[in-house]
Amino acid sequence: MAWQRRDQRRTCAVTARKDVFELPTQANNANIGLRLSRECLDALEANLTPTRWQKFWDTCGKTAGAGFAALDAITGEDVTEARKYEGAAAPRRDDEAKGGKMDLSSRDGKIVGIARGEMREQFMVGCEDFIRWSHHVAGYELTDSGVRAIFADGSKSEEGEMLVGGEGIYSKVAKQVSNGKIVTYDTGARGIHGKVSTSAFKELGEGVWRVTDERKKDGKVFLITNVRANDMDDPTVEFGWTMGAQPGVIHPPNEDYAIIGKPAADIAKSLTKDWHPKLKPLFDNMNEAEAAFSKITCSTPTGVPDWPNQPRVTVIGDAAHSMTPAGGIGANTAVRDAALLGRLLVEAGGYREGITETYEREMRVYASEAVRSSYAGAKMQFGVHIDENSPRVHV
Template sequence: METDSRKPILIAGAGLASLLLAQSLLRNNIPFLVFERDADVSFRAQGYRLRLSKECLDAVEATLSPDHWQLFWDTCGKTAGVGFAALNAITGEDVTEARKYEGTPMQKRDEEAKGGKMDLASRDGKVVGIARGEMRELFMRGCGDRIKWSHHVTGYELTESGVRATFADGSKSEEGEMLVGGEGIYSKVAKQVSNGKIKTYDTGARGIHGKASTSAFRDLGEGVWRVVDERVPGGKVFLITNVRAKDMDDPTIEFGWTMGAQPGVIEPPGNDYSIIGKQAADIAKSLAKDWHPRFKPLFDNMVESEAAFWKITCSTPSGVPDWPNQSRVTVIGDAAHSMTPAGGIGANTAVRDSALLGRLLGESGGYAKDVTEQYEKVMKVYASEAVASSYGMATMQFGVRIDENTPTV
């Protein structure tokens, strides 16, 4: 059967997981369409810098073409050293040893203690990272004409021989062989296919993303840094950033940082998370006004237009729930398993989803009746482990707790 005679794989959302899946389909000559609710790629702030795990890098390398992978690898920053260096926000002192295993599950803590270090390096002894926006643009290469912007997927309907996505304006997509929900924590596809079993909880913890020119980071120097302030009324505030030595002398390059806090400390005006820019920047500056001088440039030199609020959410801590398999519909990434930023494993796990589902679809030449079942069986195991680990660390780092009274998003 000719490839272009087949109905496309429909993908809801144009985030990292969806676009990497699209790359896999592109390489395997499997037709697809991506539906994204935003008007274009620059519609919203792209978020903070991601630390890529060994598993994530392996998944990306296995999915992209050799040339595309090399471009991706060359774009990634490589930071020397391993582990977070923890700094006291007020004194500027290094408190790494005192906080070395904060929030780490006991078994992992014991194993890492025997080795003498907590190693975040993923390749060549370096911490590998990339800005979320850069990663998204790289995954979008070659897919532009198959992305349908301003298409907000709100569900689906099964047909005799396929599936159609339904949109917020009441219209429907063309018929596809299969639908993959990758539209994040608010996924309507996830709610529908799991009959409401997939839940994303609002932990109450909040954060702000920020950016500044490399010159603002000189007093920190190369490394992966976690700055902690425990004096804030109502809870702890922290800031995480990754400073790469080779970019330090290029004023055109900006480094990102992300600030987070325990529930009740950071709230956007009117609880509106679409607000970006100066309002978010001003709140970050107010929280850090008494911090040590070595951290001041991060806020004094902020690119205020890039500041954005973020909400810390988490799926059911016990893991990805079971639901009756639907052969033509499944979910990936945050739509299936939202995680707190603790441990930095959310995006890494989402990429593993894309690589796994993409490989299965490639092996079958497109939709096959057992593909979603095979994918979900494997995904639910590693993703459940990741959610549990992320939540366990977040209870220590952010003071969050999820129970039957916790609101969902």
Template sequence: MAQKPVLISGAGIAALLLARSLQRARIPYRVFERDASIVFRAQGYRLRLSPEGLDAIEAVLGPESFQKFYDNCGKTGGAGFAAIDPLTGETLGGQHPTVSSEALTSREGKIVGISRGNMRTLFMEGCEENVRWSHHVVSYELTDSGVRAIFADGSKSEEGSLLVAGDGVKSAVARKLSDGKIKVFDLGSRGIHGQAPTTAFKALGEGVFRFVDETSNPAGKVFLITNVRPDEMNDPNVQFGWTLGASPRVIKPPNEDYTIVGKPAADIAKSLTASWHERVKPLFDNMNEKESAFWKITCSDPEGVPEWKNEPRVTLIGDAVHAMTPAGGNGANTAVRDSALLGRLLAEAGGFKEGLTAEYEKEMRVYGSAAVKASYGQAESSFGVKIDASTQLLQGEYTAPN
């Protein structure tokens, strides 16, 4: 009998890296993504890869494919964040409170990063024929010997041996599987991602920079992070990105629609930084407005990944099980660890077997919970966010269909 495929909901970085793991192990799989293509939506800010994240990616891709991936990553000198006062343009040092002691290097003494879009494209190589676009998974049903994904139009997938949800913070599969125990909170803080030609960054020099403005906006703190890579500085085909964030209620997208892209986001970014120094202003004066996009800060319960009754045929990876704030860069690195772990267990077993998802979830809960707690703690101190009784629940409740 032909082996039933592993069904994967979502085509984000965790889902596509798991697909690569299954492809390499010659285990059949299908990926279902609600978007119409890989370039359907804005790809978000640049991701910094930790030693653990790089190790996980290397374990999945193997030596040759990993080298190609690593060659596509940007490498920046410096051990951690350098701080620039956005109002004076002064480079700060010593024990200034905005200078982070966080170590950012991961390999060869360099800070390694890559855009989310490039990462997805590289992970998907060789998997294209198994990706089904415009397939929005909204639920699942168990069969006598497998599982089927249920799509938004009411149709169902072929029978699979296992369903893995890697479809983000609003995963319907996660809500059903955990019976609402996985809770994701909207922390009320919004940000803006932008891009500008490399020439706009020349006055900064090489490094990963953090700017913090605590005085010019009465509503609260505004901060910016960017990465200047000297090897790409003179390439006219490259644009560097920056990420602007703020305390809750400082950045307000029109109609609270954070999916808006383009000029509305660019205009707010320029307004919030109008008083910033001429050393920094080129990042906004020369920005590619059409690439501007809002993002919101969400986080799973900082108490960690909850326990739920294990379902052998269904499990979760990435933001679907442990959503994190951008503080500390934990989210993507933890997501690829999920893919590497689950992919290894499936490869060692030659496909699905009883007890496999329980083994995966037991190990994932340990490092996943630690990462969520660390991410929330850093966001609490950096962004001024707080989960309390008034915090809006983005995802959690689950009501079984009639």
């Protein structure tokens, strides 16, 4: 939740004081690995100081290779060529057929990634004294000369010039500012995130791996992980993996996605009990305390809707456009949002009427394309389908 004070003309990412902006509870998804695209890295480098950028870049993991290497979960066989176009849109297939190359590399021929928690820590540097956890934003109210955030306990923030809702798929700000037009659907697909010592990845080796088990009676199970060579010899380092499954396969107890630890670990181990021996250490030796469930959601597949602009309030990231894990473009699009909005504020010297309108107009173009691409990939990979009758995530 970003907030700009009238007296400071300052926009930050997080803060503790009610006169700037506040965060909900700490998420349990800090260990989810994010692949950073070229566009995302360019936006970060352009908006961070050289020193901050270098520190961020040094924190990122770099993996050699141009794209996913696909494995059959049961046999352990390399099926990369057979899965080359799985989930790919027709333009990508056509481009490669003409001799073009579509890959996941970000810079210097490397696939660049970072854990969500590590990225958050990097962005919070300098704002630590302004962060207060466990404050849930219930909405906002406009004043004669600004805007106030309203919190779930009934308290309100000090008046500010601008409010930016970035509180995810359950964003009350998004619901209010769009008058309910921003809709997030529950695809029915579920995921589990886990961590394990690098020693468990010895049999896999360096690369970005996608493992698929299509032999489950109730639906396909897949796993994605990124193994960096430089950390392979340090058993104190843990790599993360993300498991996903088609609707109906993964069932968190009581559909409670706040549950972490052994319940999630036990389900992951059960689903992979017949996997190839070189993959089993990822689950047999996992850090059970770090296991967590996730719900795979997606915004309206046709793209980000239009809503009457509110000059002092807008939304970024999942609050504006939730995406499936397919393609790994959700976080990259959120960073692009922040970079665009930040640039507009800098160019205007602070808040000016028209900034949110310009931001939303430009954001809708690239974000809508990203949502459509993410949904198309999810239809192929996860077997999901969304229409107007699909269940929605209630805000």
